[in-house]
Amino acid sequence: MSSSGGARTGPPVRARGPAVHEWARDLAMGMRFAAGGGREGWIRTALTALGVALGVAVLLLGASVPSLTAAWHGREKARENLGQEHPPKAADNTTLYASADTVFHGTQIRGRLVRPDGAHPPVPPGIRRLPGPGRMIVSPALKELLDSPGGALLRERLPYSVAGVIGDEGLLGPQELTYVARPVALRESAGYRIDHFGKAWESPPMRAPVVLLVIMTCVALMMPVMVLIGTSLRFGNERREQRLAALRLIGADVRTTRRIASGEALFGSLLGLAGGAALFLGGRQFASPITLWDVNVFPADVAPGALAAAAVAVLVPTAAVLVTLIAQRGITVEPLGIVRRRPPLRRRLLWRLALPALGTVLLLPLSWSGPWTDTGLNTLRLAAGSMLLLFGVTALLPWLVDAVVGRLRGGPVPWQLAVRRLQLSSGPATRAVSGITVAVAGAIAVHMLMTGMQAGYAAAYAKSGELPRVGYWAEAGDWPHARRALGALRATPGVSAVRGVIDAPVDRLPRQGDGAAGGANVGIGSCAELRRLAHLPSCRDGDVFVTDARSGKAGRPPLAPGAALDLAPPVADGTPAPAPRSWKIPATARTARLASPGDGPGPFPAPYDVLATPAALDPARLPAPLMEIQVDFDRGTPDALERIRNTAARFDPTLREYSFLDNPHDQQLSSVRSAIFTGSVITLLLIGGGLVISTVEQLHERRRLLSALDAHGIRRTTLGWSVLWGTALPVVLGLGLALGCGLALGTLLLTMIDSSVTVDWLVVAGMAGIGAGVILFVTLLSLPPLWRMMRPDGLRTE
Template identity: 50%
Template structure:
């Protein structure tokens, strides 16, 4: 046993020495292998950092969390303060804001804030400071309207690109129902992820990491033909077949170890710049991008082991003799009998009976079976590709133009290397098709129809009323705002039945001009001074309260209701006019149904309303790019606490949106890796053919014909790989749809994925053309 270990160690070391000291050919092959493996290792280290990244994000969010429920009843003290959230949106990006007013001399401070800002001041995140200082941030600078006096440190931010601020505001009062807190920090509510999202996340992990593993396995086989000829020379000087295999494994091991080091270096470099890189609105502090130690250790062991195993398996089909390599003859045909059952077995594993329970089938799916089944399907597609390429090119005719003849003959002689070059993109496209089919099938379950009508309005702005003229000020201000094409505004308040119990007698009161009220009810004829009793259109909401309170000729309290904010003022009686007509409501642009008493301004004493809120509904001019930003600035000028909301026809579930964003980020990184790895693989193949290309040029073959032949050598395997990806991806997608109980596949998602894969291959091929022209020079005939 010890002798065997010593032999392995000796031959592995000798192979490593050949890898780094075997002349330009040796170290060039080792460098290409290290680059290929390093790219994969970098992405795998990034994937291993996801758990720590998510934990860090959650810890940062919880550190600044304000839990108003636990702070109920907090009395003013030296360390307490009043706060209110004041979030806004600027050109599609969310800006998180908090207004603060200390109660005493030593108030609590949010994480990352050294000194609380005074009224008229604010502390901002570095990204927000940069935006406010730039010319494109002028509108936001005008909206916030405060002086920047400090910067929020990293402990108070989820990510370096987050836009957030804390501002001092002396207008906050407890009487206005502003919460009071004594500390920052809490626990985010947790709930189990939707079972269908669990399926998507598990399958996505396999789909995104499988191409990386495929390329690492491909990278360790770079330069295989030249290596085998070098091994034949070693056989000539006395090495036996076992020694040559071990030395070949040593060469691959050296390249893999170099790839580990290079990948770790690339990861550390990318980690350093992670705060400056934003993908799909996601970025992270470098300190948060830390691989899980167990996963990193597993990666450090798996990559070298993979290199050795792949090399030994590849050499099983090659006979290295002292006089040459048998590979130059026609190789044995690849067998399909063991390849085809793999994807079928994967589909069977995916559909195995689940754990018993009362929940839907996808809620009981075993994650290990799910990952294993998807892995088998994608691995089956990978091993089917070489057989498919060999079977097709063996039947191609050699006639036709010279480039086609050269390409066909080259593919017939070595179809394996051509298949390996496109195996990564084949697996990626197949997995992407399956994921997109799954996403398209379940997205309706995570999309809610809001009832809002964006054809009638695009924004709403709620402004606390400060006096009798607020309604008119709101209308005039928004009508004068650039980019606002139409405005309606009403005042919302409440009244209660005079002489009756508060509970069950409160009725909404809506005050506005006839045009504004018509957006909320079917009024019929209307003029200033009219009053209406508005019933819910379905007759199911508010009818009992209306019958008791909103009766024509009945008296109501304008300061009525259990939550009236005017305890020191005596409630004023108001009589609902006898001639008030009863009408039905209609759904407003914001998707709300308002009932109760509708009154025009001259019919009701506006100064005596209970805590009125003016709500404007805005129609924007699509020809003005920043119309929404001008409207938000107007709302901020009217009142800093104004709440502006964008109307949407539909809303996405937050968990679904988070998973979708994460997949977009991960798929972008994987796609970039695939492009880089394919370029490295293409350059390696061209380097292998350098002498052949130079010989053909020396014998008079035109360079254009050689260029087209190389393009055909890429196009044929790519076409076959994409066809296999479409079939395999559809099969996996249909299996996953059955798993989650869906039966309507969206076939339209197939072609964008296949088109993206083809475009990526074309791009990589074009990038490799300069290297191709350089390799056709006569000096390619030189040898060592």
């Protein structure tokens, strides 16, 4: 029993965690070690900073996409007016506005025509005032093209004198080809009247293959970047552990060594953060010449949001500290230069298989449910499934390396040395090779997707462009106007055939005792033009023909002579219905058989129910008639297509073209493929540099063993081959995993867009070749340090 006057013993006081100043002191000491580690230390720090810098630059580029697209679409909306719900009447502040887009050697050129109604018309951004009659204001890129020798045909198409250059605020990008011109004469029916620029409108959504490609490109870029950053932070880990052991010898505890190690990693990550920002700022200056999917931007547009930039600036150093602390938990640093690792745990396969299996489960329903639909849930499932599949491959690699090398026995001496080294410690090699695995797998999947898309576009354009044909359509005036256009096109060199009519949709009016009503199409043209559309018994101006276009179609009986038609049918977009314009098919109308049923000359082929000559039906009675022209030409005539376009523009610059002759997707997809391949090569080379550092440090740890082997007469070539095999085994296994994962993911992606599975084996072989190059690169750079360490004096000790 204790005395009442005795002091009571309270519960033991727990040691408080390290104060903030202790963390700051140890982190600062680690940063000094990283900064003052001599030549070898600086090489390791520089390599870490370079890997982090590349990752940070890519992250900042990805974070710039929202602001980039916002700026691009903002300028697009600010300079455009697609028509007003209530068009203004001609006044001092209005202008007649028309589109005059054209194509030159496969490149789209945006053109706008204006005719001011007064002294104060609206002016689009980038232009101080509208040009005078016969003059135009052009973008810098278009001016350069017009001034070049290759722009001679284009100068004929744009018969305006250049009065100025459009400023940056009026351009989507520095490489855009656009102009604003004021022709001497501009018909009222060719355009519409506006009183301001800047129209609130939503851009059309991207098509499914493009959305899929954008998502996968982001995943394929970001996953190697994250692995690369994590791998870069582990460069020089062996030498760091030796230094920490020395610190333990002079009294530092384990927690202190971990904080000091974090400081070393923090120094490299901060250098990489600064280098990545500099690399991003310098690299975005080269954004001007790059055009992807017709998107070209100014360098100032490539700027991450403040929140995204702050997140990158905080997360990268934080990741450096966390990765280092996690790595330090796997070792026990003791004094006297001894690093005693914890007993190795058996690598479990189940959870490593669960990651790619879960990714596959997320992706398979997307490929089974038919063509891709762009929804938020589908986007999330695609991104998550792809990331899990790619990350699962990196998780499988350590298990696969251990499983393979653990079963290898015998073989030549270099092979046994390499296998034994991997059996003892495969962690450093697999960490670096995991970056190769995810980079190659992502690159193969994206290349497969782009190859399938490219092949699909090429096949579609090849089929549609088998017959060299181009079409034009525009609001029609009268038949003499259309006849002059047809004559001018027929006189163009290289043209083999031209056909055209004025057409419009009409509505059937119910007859007494007949409730059948519905849409129909009427075509107006001279007898010569109508004979190109149908087999006519005879024809003269004033004749009308009803065709067999609807014969055999249920619910749509063919028209008959005497049927009543409404020439001004109601529009289905909710606008008020126009006043009916009744017209009756003459009783003298005869029946004609279409030469090609369902193949009209316009952009939307439709069968003609009625064919009429201008004397029988005046085009002026139609509320919105269209002049539709189809031109066949000879591919062997030089620049035949460009000369046809010149003739069409000379006759009427507002003629709109439709054709399937220029495939704009081929060059765009090829440029993206080249960029992805180049990025993969850079990533692989950088990871190869990390493998060099890791290999040299492992050789340094074994320098006494190497000296003993040299003293016993082991040849240098034997150890050189052992380095080669020690590097090759993990890389080959990683490339095998990457090939399987990339092909599986690419197949799933192509299935989502209903495309045939196409493998670009040249890219696969190129990736495998680069992997082999990395093996040789690591081996060759590791040989000089190996020769230096194989000396008998390395056995001396004190």
